[in-house]
Amino acid sequence: MGRLHFLKEKKFYINLLIILLLSVVLLWLTFRLLDRYTRHDKVYTMPDFVGQDYRQVKHDHAKDFHFILIDSVYPKGQQPGTIYQQDPLPGSKIKKGRNVYAIIVAETPEKTVMPNLKGISLREAIGRLESSGLEVDFLEYQDYPYKNNVIEQYFKGNAIVPGTELVKGSKIVLRVGLGRDKSNVKVPNLIGKPATDAKRLLNLAGLNLGTESHEDNDSIQFQCVKKMKPGLSSGSVKPGTYIDLTYQSSRFLDFKKEMKELLHEDSLINTPRQIEIDTVIESVETIDYEFEDDF
Numbered sequence: 001m002g003r004l005h006f007l008k009e010k011k012f013y014i015n016l017l018i019i020l021l022l023s024v025v026l027l028w029l030t031f032r033l034l035d036r037y038t039r040h041d042k043v044y045t046m047p048d049f050v051g052q053d054y055r056q057v058k059h060d061h062a063k064d065f066h067f068i069l070i071d072s073v074y075p076k077g078q079q080p081g082t083i084y085q086q087d088p089l090p091g092s093k094i095k096k097g098r099n100v101y102a103i104i105v106a107e108t109p110e111k112t113v114m115p116n117l118k119g120i121s122l123r124e125a126i127g128r129l130e131s132s133g134l135e136v137d138f139l140e141y142q143d144y145p146y147k148n149n150v151i152e153q154y155f156k157g158n159a160i161v162p163g164t165e166l167v168k169g170s171k172i173v174l175r176v177g178l179g180r181d182k183s184n185v186k187v188p189n190l191i192g193k194p195a196t197d198a199k200r201l202l203n204l205a206g207l208n209l210g211t212e213s214h215e216d217n218d219s220i221q222f223q224c225v226k227k228m229k230p231g232l233s234s235g236s237v238k239p240g241t242y243i244d245l246t247y248q249s250s251r252f253l254d255f256k257k258e259m260k261e262l263l264h265e266d267s268l269i270n271t272p273r274q275i276e277i278d279t280v281i282e283s284v285e286t287i288d289y290e291f292e293d294d295f
Helices: 010-038 054-060 121-133 196-203 254-266 276-286
Strands: 067-074 082-088 099-105 111-113 134-143 150-155 165-167 173-179 208-214 223-229 240-247
Touching: 010 054, 054 067, 121 134, 121 173, 121 196, 134 196, 165 254, 196 208, 196 240
Parallel strands: 067 099, 134 173, 208 240
Antiparallel strands: 082 099, 111 165, 150 173, 223 240
16 A cells, blocks of 8 residues: 555545634634734724823723823922823824823922022022022022122021922022122023023023013913013113013014014114124024023
């Protein structure tokens, strides 16, 4: 008998048919189960959970998603316990039951330590406060032989000792020296500067931020300084003077196009400071975020 004699037997073909049928059934079951497990045929749009309370979202959508908390942050102005960021992003096409990774706004404020600012320059003091996550509230000038030298630091009306633990974002009052000559300081040109930089630039110049007004309701990221009072025509003012600012969105106002009119309104032309219009226009066009050496 030859090696292929089994090909003539009926039993061989019956077994082969059974194997083929079982293979087809197993493949069909595998794909069906895999399809059901991955929900391949059902795609959902990821909801936007940002800004919502994490515990409430987790409770309300427990059947739809598996939430995993991966981190917490301390952004300003955000409600503690709310979702700050999510993955997948809102609007993503996802399958029901998948993992949703969340970063929430921490419920316990982040702390920092008050640095020692006494005896250093105003510029250096502002830098140290920023590095510690603190802010300048306002500048208070008094007689002292060294100009722009920090005499004392205050928090909520009381002198604060270096090393004191504070919540990040706390505002510190700095008492600063007038110097022997008690000279005025030059009003910096903030026209066209971002609203988010205005207070810092005024503080660096030895001035305080007064009232703020907006000529439109656009987002703060687009707001720029349109008017100052006292304005550039004032030349110089006493240290610690409060400067009122008016903002307008750069998306609604072409500052380069409108600059001549704005400068005329401020009576800048032919003032003792002799600032040329073209120079000011160029500064607005480039929007130099670093404060020029005006003091």
